[in-house]
Amino acid sequence: MHMGAAVIFRPGAPIDPQAVAGLLADRARRIPRLRQRVRPSLFPPGGATWADDPDFDPHRHIRVHRLAGFCADDPLAVHAAEWIEQPLPMDRPLWDLEVVTGLDDHRYALLLKLHHAFTDGAGAFAVAAGLLDELPITRMFADAHNAATRRAEPRPPLEALRDGVTAAITQAGENAAIASAVLRAARPYPSSPLSAPGSAGRRLGFVRLPVADVRAIRTAHGGTPNDVVLAVVTGALREWMINRGQRPDASPLRALIPVSMRGRDGSWGANQLSGYLYDLPVRLDDPVRRLREIRRSMNRNKAAGPQRGAGALPVLADRLPPGLHRLTAKMAGRAAGVLFDTVITNVPLPKLDLSLDGAPLCEVYPFVPLAPRHAVGIAAATYGDHVHIGLQMNADAVPDAGSLQDAVLKSAAALYERSI
DSSP states (O other), rough: OOOEEEEOOOOOOOOOOOHHHHHHHHHTTTOOGEEEEEEEEEESSOEEEEOOOOOGGGGTEEEEOOOOOOSSSSSHHHEEEEHHSOOOOOOOOOSEEEEEEEEEOGGGGEEEEEEEOOOOOOHHHHHHHSSSSSOOOHHHHHHHHHHHSSSSOOOOOOHHHHHHHHHHHHHHHHHHHHHHHHHOOOOSSSSTTTTTOOSSSSEEEEEEEHHHHHHHHHHHOOOOOHHHHHHEEEHHHHHHHOOOOOOOTTTTTEEEEEEEEEOOOOOOSSSSSSEEEEOTTTTOHHHHHHHHHHHHHHHHHHOOTTTTSSGHHHHHHHHHHHHHHHHHHHHHTOOOOOOOOEEEEEOOOSSSOETTTTTEEEEEEOOOOOEEEEEEEEEEEEEETTTEEEEEETTTTTSOOOHHHHHHHHHHHHHHHOOO
């Protein structure tokens, strides 16, 4: 359940990596969320809570590495894959940072790893914003997080009781509908066309697409930027399946597409997710038809709302009593292939110039956790003039990350050529 990002900075001169690590440590000390670890609770039974780590030392979470040996096509991706597959120790806050030097043009990378229990994608940026040079947007996120830790004003007992009963009745109906949808969506196991052996080994791949190309495709064929990215990824998976000797029209390829449930109340610390389950149109050979099909289907999903259907399983999980949640969590994780074959997510980033110690941020590749027996998970983030796509793959199922990277580029080119 590791998520995170490879963030690349372009300073004007060589950096002192130890000085950057020290700056990160100083900033981490000031972020309350980064000082918290999981502690089991006696009540409710099986529960857990976030509590300050009395032995917190940010230097235990931050390391420096210099790339050596450039035999690999992308040495940063090779190193980051070995790094992200290492488990996070449960006796300390669930995050890790690494400053990686040795890239060309004095560039350096910051590798960020979080356990998904710590937060979701949008929450990860809200937390990580405090590590970057302060801007109004990063200050806003820090203030929002601090506001979320304050106690709410007490309400009159009768009002609180009435609202609690109303919410319980509403949630009971929603929970039953979600559970019923999950049962209907379950497929014979194993059913995934991308089923993979269980493995802790990982491979990572990084792909960049020009934002100008995405805009040209939208102008020609409509849809949202997310629709275009999803169409590109769908075409890439179709190509990749064909290269693996699989028929893309033989069985559906279903994706879980996470949807953020975050409001504007400043609650940035934890997971607030729902999602859509969507059968990707990999059977369609024409890239424009794929985009149009995705546009229609995603519009239907948005109209229904993110708290309906089997994709809302995270909402249901959040409402389970802690003891039951603990009993079912591992089983549900291992049965992910019954419901979906891959995760495709788009992480929102601000349209501002971000930096670390004055070095401009130039690339950011997010990683989505890889469920058991899944071959690939895909995350995208738009920053600057490019859409950055991070591919996390099961090392035992995918011997070469380059084939899927090339398929993404080929799919994007095919759709762009039909748009000019």
